[in-house]
Amino acid sequence: MEANILAVAGIALVAVATFYLGYRTSRSPSTTQDFLVARRTVRSRRNAAAVSGEYLSAASFIGVAGLVLKDGADALWYPVGFTVGYLALMLFVAAPLRRSGAYTLPDFCEARLGSRALRGLAAAFVVFIGILYVVPQLQAAGLSITKIVPGAPNWVGALLVTVVVIANVFGGGMRAVTVVQAFQYWLKLFAIAAPTFVLCVLFIGEGGRGSVTTGLTEPLPPTFAENTTLDVRTPVLLEVTEPVHLAANGVVDGDEVSGSVYWTPMSSPYEVDADTQLSFFAGSSVPVVAGAPPTNDLWLAPSGDGEDVFATYSLMLALFLGTMGLPHVLVRFYTNPDGRAARRTTLHVLLLLGVFYLFPILLGALSRLYVPELLVTGRTDAAVLELPSKLAPGILGPILAAVLTAGAFAAFLSTSSGLVVSVSGVLSTDVLRGRVRDFRFATAVAGGAPLALAIVLRPSDISLSVGMSFTLAASTFCPVLLLGVWWRKLTSVGAAAGMVVGGGLVLAALVLNAVSGFTGNWAPALLLQPALVTVPVAFLTVILVSRATQSKVPADVNQMRLRMHAPDGLGFIRDRAVARFGSAEERARLADGRHRK
Structure with a gap:
């Protein structure tokens, strides 16, 4: 009960x-510029x-640790990819994109x-990617609430996050979100660094509770340090590498079981239905979800399986280009x-992310x-939240x-806020008339739609679902951005064709993955991580169709490319937001803006 009270207090x-x-920041914004781009004066x-x-x-705070727990060395590409994606962004896109004047x-x-x-x-793709990314944030919030308040439904955490995010974005737009997210980075860094430091000190000094009988380098499966009873909430397929005695109460391999059972590697894997209770004795080997490394030595070494290698390279491509x-x-x-x-x-982002992902x-x-x-x-996403009570x-x-x-x-809160702002900006300017009240209405829609989906859809591994968002971004916007910045022969027809083909392939994989999840998890690695196919196909489609439609090359392509690549001091930047929405007063105020390093 004490742990629950402390955690609830922390969330509050x-x-x-x-x-x-x-609220403090939302008292100053009053124009479209404030809500969309914070007057373009953020240091x-x-x-x-x-x-x-x-x-x-x-995916970063709790998903990465869960994947490392389950997949070991193969999961390290997530934090590496999340960080290195900004290197490609810095080298090829960041400066020309800002000079383009787009918002x-x-x-x-x-x-x-x-x-x-x-x-x-x-x-349309911005809205879809944004919603696809918000849903796992809300599902993770529900997971956290159920851990600290037993019996609470998953939708409580999702609703709480949605309400706070909508209130902030509704009141202050980008200006309010900028201050909030900067504060939340340092809060998250402290919240993960301080406990990790303490837990590592306890582990090294042998001051933690419990005893570890199997080292991470030994060719043995993990073992239970004490008698453990587990409730399986979703169907899982379990593998064992050593004989295991346990007590089961529920459905295993389609048969009702109540009492002592004996699992052997010869009969592995075992299909365990939802609402089944499994009781293991101290010292027993830990079964693992099918496909995960069953022993610690395999967990520590990269997989050499063909499908795993394909999935790893596909993931790397998605993360590097999807950012x-x-x-x-x-x-x-x-x-x-x-x-x-x-x-x-x-x-600066590269430095900040590199520090965070160590923990x-x-x-x-x-x-x-x-x-x-x-x-x-299979609920490895809960590792970060459950580890302290076992070690400290x-x-x-x-x-x-x-x-x-x-x-x-x-x-x-921070990720959901950024996503809601981006989706609201697109909805308010491309669907509505771009006024402040339109932005606020779009905020309610951008927050409410993911909440409904988070409640309806069943949770999956958070980092895996976020990885699919990266794949969709890499297969749609990445070719258009890179070629739009560096290739003068790009046409609107080619860009549209590439987005439709690349995005369509990813969406087809998403649908098939969802069907697979309800019908036995038969989806191959190509569908789970399709970026190695969808991204090259999208690039190729853009290039070929643009070559075939050279009459559609914009007449002002040279002026636009000069604006994107000319040094800032020459003064070629023209902000389209001002031209479309700005009043004379806004232009004068923006002209007086000062940037601090």
Whole structure:
């Protein structure tokens, strides 16, 4: 009960601090410029903290540790990819994108290629990617609430996050969200770094509770340190590498079971239905979900299986290129005053992300030793929240769990805020008339739709679902951005064809994955991680169709490319947001804006 109270208090403090900062900042915005791009005067360091705050989502805070617990070395590509994606963004896109004068991805498509139809298509993909990314944040919030308040339905956490996010975005738009997300980055860094440091000290000094009988380098499966009873909430397929005695009450391999059972490697894997209770004895080997490394030595070594290698390279491509196509990431660079500031922001982001990702990796390794029972239920995303109570003695465990829970909740809020802002900006300017009240109405829609989906759809591994969002971004916007910035022969027809083909292939994979999840998980690696196919196909489609439609090359392509690549000091930047929505007063106020390093 004590741990629950502390964690609830931590969540309450984060929610109140977030709301207060948003409220304080929301008293100054009054124009479309304020809500869309924060007057384009956000200094580099604050913008970098804000970018990092919204980018470090549930997948980063709790999903990475869960994947390291389950997949070991193969999961390390997630934090590496999440970080290195900004290197490609800094080198190829950040500065030219800011100099283009656009304020959303659809606006860039129209500015570069002069097509309203392409702008509408891009707007549809921005909305879809944004919603696809928000859903796992809300589901992770529900997971956190159920851990600290037993019996609470999953939708409670999702509703709480949605209400706080909509309140902040509704009141202050991009200006309010920038301050909130910068604060939440430093909060998340402290919330994950401090507990990790304490847990590592306990582990090294042998001051933690429980005993570890199997090292991470030994060719043995993890073992239960004490008698453990688990409730399987969703169907799982379990493998064992050593004989295991256990007690089961429920359905195993389609048969009703009540009492002692004996599992052997010869009969593995075992299909365990939902609502089945499994009881293991101290010292027993831990069964793992089918496909995960069953022993610690395999967990520590990269997989050499053909499908796993394909999935790894596909994931790398999706993360490296998908970052530059994420609408909630790119919209932050429109708040910089010039291209140099945008590039400086990206460099700072690389440093901030590199520091953060050290800690979930360590938590995932410790979880393999102290909470291996999560490998049985498949709910490895809960590793970060459950590890402190198993390793830290006395009241220290609940305190560390409360700090981690507060940090996780900040991750849900910051990422959801960035996504809602980006989707609201597109809806208000491309579907509605672009007024402040239109932005606020779009905010309610952008927050309410993912909430409904999060309640209806069943949860999956958070990082895996986020990885599919990266794949969709890499297969749609990445070719248009890279070729739009660096290839003068790009046409609107080619860009549209590439987005439709690349996005259509990813969406088809999403549908098949959903069907597979309900019919036996038969989907191959190609469908689980399709970027290695969809991204090259999208690039090829854009190039071939553009070559075939050279008459559609915009007449002002040279002027636009000069604006994107000319040094900032020459003064070629022209903000389209001002031209479309700005009044004379707004232009004068923007002209007086000053940028601080």
